[in-house]
Amino acid sequence: MTLQSEVLSLLAIIPNGKVVTYGQIAKILGRPKASRVVGNILHRNLEPDRFPCYKVVNATGKLSSHYAYGGLTAQAKRLRHDGIIVQGDRVDLKRYQAPSDELANLLDSSINK
DNA sequence: CAATTGACGTAGT
DNA sequence: CACTACGCCAATT
Numbered sequence: 001m002t003l004q005s006e007v008l009s010l011l012a013i014i015p016n017g018k019v020v021t022y023g024q025i026a027k028i029l030g031r032p033k034a035s036r037v038v039g040n041i042l043h044r045n046l047e048p049d050r051f052p053c054y055k056v057v058n059a060t061g062k063l064s065s066h067y068a069y070g071g072l073t074a075q076a077k078r079l080r081h082d083g084i085i086v087q088g089d090r091v092d093l094k095r096y097q098a099p100s101d102e103l104a105n106l107l108d109s110s111i112n113k
Numbered sequence: 114c115a116a117t118t119g120a121c122g123t124a125g126t
Numbered sequence: 127c128a129c130t131a132c133g134c135c136a137a138t139t
Contacts, residue, residue, distance in 0.1 A: 002136085002137090003135095003136060003137090004136080004137080021121085021122090022120070022121050022122085023121065023122055023123095026121085026122095026135095031134095031135075031136090032122095033122085033133080033134045033135070034121090034134070034135055034136070035121040035122055035134080035135095036118090036119060036120090036121045036122080036133095036134065036135070036136090037119090037121090037134080037135055037136045037137080038120080038121075038136095039119070039120035039121055040118075040119055040120075040121095040135090040136070040137070040138095041120090041136080041137080042120055043119070043120050044119095044120095044137070044138080053120080056120070057120090058120075058121060058122080059121075059122060059123085060127090063120090064120035065120080066119095066120055067120065068120090075120095
């Protein structure tokens with residue numbers, strides 16, 4: 001099982017109206033130091049229609065500046081569409097970041113399903 | 114197979 | 127919070 005497929009699986013189960021950070025994903029998948037890899041995976045796959053990669057932000061809540069198809073603006077637009085308030089180029093992590101344990105639980109459920 | 118490449122994170126300033 | 131420097135590691139070349 002590649003880390004890549006794990007990351008994509010996790011993206012698919014992010015609760016609507018919530019966001020996650022790269023490091024959070026990495027930690028959940030057992031690679032707490034592989035935050036960069038998570039970003040690389042999303043960068044290389046570029047499948048915005050298949051996975052909600054717009055729900056992924058960095059540790060400060062800032063949106064990815066190299067997001068495909070319009071960059072920050074396009075990503076912010078998608079986030080707002082999900083009911084998430086985007087101030088400038090960032091979101092309020094305190095309010096929108098999905099708890100890691102909840103994600104782990106959802107991931108487990110998706111595997112079981 | 115070795116080197117390169119980053120949608121990043123953390124600690125220090 | 128903004129910036130810098132350095133560490134990290136799977137996928138790609």
